[in-house]
Amino acid sequence: MKPGSDRKDALNTYPPGPPLYIRGARLIDPDSGRDETGDCLIENGIISAVGKDCAVGRLPPGTQIIEAKGQVLAPGLIDMRVFIGEPGFEHRETLRSAGRAAAAGGVTTIVMMPDTDPVIDEPALVDFVLRRARDTSPVRVVPMAALTKGLKGQEMTEIGLLTWAGAAAFTSGRTSLTNAQVMRRTLAYARDFDALVVHHVEDPHLVGEGVMNEGEMASRLGLQGIPLEAETIPLERDLRLVALTGGRYHAALLSTAASFDVMRAAKRQGLPVSCGVAIANLTLNESDIGGYRTFFKLAPPLRTETDRQACVAALADGTIDVIVSNHDPQHVETKRYPFAEAENGAIGLETLLAASLRLYHAGDCSLVTLLRALSTTPADLLGLPQGRLAIGAPGDVILIDIDEPYVYDEAMIVSRSKNSCFERARFQGKVKLTVVAGAVVHS
Amino acid sequence: MTSFSDSPAAAHRHLLGIEGLSAHDITTLMDLAEGEISLSRQVEKKKATLKGRTLINLFFEASTRTQSSFEIAGKRLGADVMNMSVASSSVKKGETLIDTAITLNAMRPDLLVVRHHAAGAVHLLAQRVDCSVINAGDGAHEHPTQALLDALTIRRAKGRVGGLRIAICGDILHSRVARSNILCLQALGAEVRVVAPTTLLPSGIERFGVQVFTNMRAGLEGCDIVMMLRLQRERMAGSFVPSVPEYFRYFGLDEEKLAFAKPDALVMHPGPMNRGVEIDSAIADGPQSLIRDQVEMGVAVRMAVLQALARHLPNQ
Numbered sequence: 001m002k003p004g005s006d007r008k009d010a011l012n013t014y015p016p017g018p019p020l021y022i023r024g025a026r027l028i029d030p031d032s033g034r035d036e037t038g039d040c041l042i043e044n045g046i047i048s049a050v051g052k053d054c055a056v057g058r059l060p061p062g063t064q065i066i067e068a069k070g071q072v073l074a075p076g077l078i079d080m081r082v083f084i085g086e087p088g089f090e091h092r093e094t095l096r097s098a099g100r101a102a103a104a105g106g107v108t109t110i111v112m113m114p115d116t117d118p119v120i121d122e123p124a125l126v127d128f129v130l131r132r133a134r135d136t137s138p139v140r141v142v143p144m145a146a147l148t149k150g151l152k153g154q155e156m157t158e159i160g161l162l163t164w165a166g167a168a169a170f171t172s173g174r175t176s177l178t179n180a181q182v183m184r185r186t187l188a189y190a191r192d193f194d195a196l197v198v199h200h201v202e203d204p205h206l207v208g209e210g211v212m213n214e215g216e217m218a219s220r221l222g223l224q225g226i227p228l229e230a231e232t233i234p235l236e237r238d239l240r241l242v243a244l245t246g247g248r249y250h251a252a253l254l255s256t257a258a259s260f261d262v263m264r265a266a267k268r269q270g271l272p273v274s275c276g277v278a279i280a281n282l283t284l285n286e287s288d289i290g291g292y293r294t295f296f297k298l299a300p301p302l303r304t305e306t307d308r309q310a311c312v313a314a315l316a317d318g319t320i321d322v323i324v325s326n327h328d329p330q331h332v333e334t335k336r337y338p339f340a341e342a343e344n345g346a347i348g349l350e351t352l353l354a355a356s357l358r359l360y361h362a363g364d365c366s367l368v369t370l371l372r373a374l375s376t377t378p379a380d381l382l383g384l385p386q387g388r389l390a391i392g393a394p395g396d397v398i399l400i401d402i403d404e405p406y407v408y409d410e411a412m413i414v415s416r417s418k419n420s421c422f423e424r425a426r427f428q429g430k431v432k433l434t435v436v437a438g439a440v441v442h443s
Numbered sequence: 444m445t446s447f448s449d450s451p452a453a454a455h456r457h458l459l460g461i462e463g464l465s466a467h468d469i470t471t472l473m474d475l476a477e478g479e480i481s482l483s484r485q486v487e488k489k490k491a492t493l494k495g496r497t498l499i500n501l502f503f504e505a506s507t508r509t510q511s512s513f514e515i516a517g518k519r520l521g522a523d524v525m526n527m528s529v530a531s532s533s534v535k536k537g538e539t540l541i542d543t544a545i546t547l548n549a550m551r552p553d554l555l556v557v558r559h560h561a562a563g564a565v566h567l568l569a570q571r572v573d574c575s576v577i578n579a580g581d582g583a584h585e586h587p588t589q590a591l592l593d594a595l596t597i598r599r600a601k602g603r604v605g606g607l608r609i610a611i612c613g614d615i616l617h618s619r620v621a622r623s624n625i626l627c628l629q630a631l632g633a634e635v636r637v638v639a640p641t642t643l644l645p646s647g648i649e650r651f652g653v654q655v656f657t658n659m660r661a662g663l664e665g666c667d668i669v670m671m672l673r674l675q676r677e678r679m680a681g682s683f684v685p686s687v688p689e690y691f692r693y694f695g696l697d698e699e700k701l702a703f704a705k706p707d708a709l710v711m712h713p714g715p716m717n718r719g720v721e722i723d724s725a726i727a728d729g730p731q732s733l734i735r736d737q738v739e740m741g742v743a744v745r746m747a748v749l750q751a752l753a754r755h756l757p758n759q
Contacts, residue, residue: 216647220462222562222584222622225646292563336541338561340582 016045017439019060025068030372031388040073042395045437050389068399074371075387076108076396078378080276081324088117093329093416099137101415103442105350106431108139108396114146115173121146121157123165130166138441142168147186153177156186159195168382171198176234187247198250199238206230211340213286213301226301228256235259239266242273251275255300257310264319274381278326279355280421282311294335294342295419316365323373325352329417347415351422357429395438404430457569457576458748460585461626469630473595476747483742492750493522496553500526503559508714509579513556516745548572553756575752583617589713590623592744596737597668600709605632610662612638613672613721616645620713625651638662642683659700666704670711671696674721687720697723709733
């Protein structure tokens, strides 16, 4: 079977806007390495020209022209780990509210996790999400399907049919697959369809009663800790199974220096593996929990500053492939518990770019590296045509003022849930324009 | 750093933990408690310091001694005391914690004593009420009045705390008493050791500035005070230790192991004791035991804390 050849083209169902011409921007295209001042023309939802004076004298009638001097024009972000409450938990987030939050944050493609009710584990549900998103969300939504039925970790889902229906990849969602035999078989079977297996590596037994990173800080707070090994042990197991089966594998979220060492070695061996990091683990550490602040209760947990720096180094040296928001809306009342009893997760669609730019402003990594991990690489891993400023690519772009300072106030939060790690945070870098298929969805 | 003594403007509003208290705060409270001991020993045990004040004991976790100790302390100071025990089964998700806080706050208590099974729960509650909050134990985090009463008991028995070698033995991992005591005794200048099997030691415990021992005999060597902790029987099911007999054999306090401490060493236990699990009955009731003194000092310390906080309550 040839991968993707019979996949439904779910992506171009978005209504294209009128011709749009963005002029005088700093064009950054991680795919080609382009970084120059120039213009971009989008027609019928597709980029038709890009570069210096690329459409002078041939603008179609009725073209909307945007002057973007001093701003960065980049591919729209592709966020590979977003939890949405629809269907089943609409009080937390709907496809519409997530889409609006994404548009505000410069995310033009949401990759949605299957942890809904019902779980997205059959083709009809993939179809439901795609149609519902098309009708209600201002940005594209691509669902990942469950790797096992009901996310129970036992029976494999219909990887072929789900791919055909439009599932971008297969994942265990919030859960971790403890059964190595099931992991082996799904990796082997997924390989035949060139399907990507995305796994949350966190051994539930080693996590046990743990609620934050194990160590002095947890001990002082009287909270049970989660050891690093809860992440590295399942990761190492998975990588051996990848070597055995040849399946394409993506570790959804890594957070420890030891994990990156393991991942580096696997890549050096040439295994078909990649990994992601949550923006929280790149920009925050366990000290942010302070006096039991439950919005900082996350999975994987915030680690030490040494681990955070290891995340930054792994991003800069290419060990980390993608940065995700790990957007996980929780109703305020599931968070206003004592720390150990509160739910995990924080929203992040709106702050993904702004928080990532902290690394750029701190001199930790280049703009191109950041944008690649936020757009081009996720697109390549998922086989999506967007994520680049190239002729023929979908007209999903964003304009950023990378220096504009602002404070992310609770009143600004677009998401239906307000559990942000970055409440009242000072940011530098604001999305000025978000374009999906040539249509302006946020300005 | 705010203070328990000095001017009312610099007062602590709550007592949520030993963390954040200075050595001066701690000794001020101990001195204040010292003055309350005689009151409890006389026939007329009542003062009017807290007359008209309302004290609510809010216990989300069952407790006999701490709750009654706070109740007696409040009553001896003339406060109106109400006990609320919220069965832990009905507070599965802590939702009622916030609800209860809001409800109780509307009844305008002056002092709220709270015990909860989750670390940080008392902090959370303190953010939602207008009165003074006293932490009577939150999960494995802190139990400040226990540490204060232990320090007072030691000071009365030994004449000082600073310079003493004190071993805290047993289930350190799950113990709020251990955490508060480490902070309190270190602030007062004691040399603190912890003794437990590694499975019952919190990660990074050596960063607390304590000496760590996994062998009881070595740990008790030259100690002035041996403080035993309760071992919950559930710990066997969690694979922390294999059995009661094995635990008692290696980590229970008996004559033979106590002999490694100084000859005049004294033994403490926050209670309730599991006789024959972490401590031999003969030791618990023996001449070296301070366990009954601890209970008496508990009332005095709680009276001191209630008065210190009440001093800064609004008077109009």
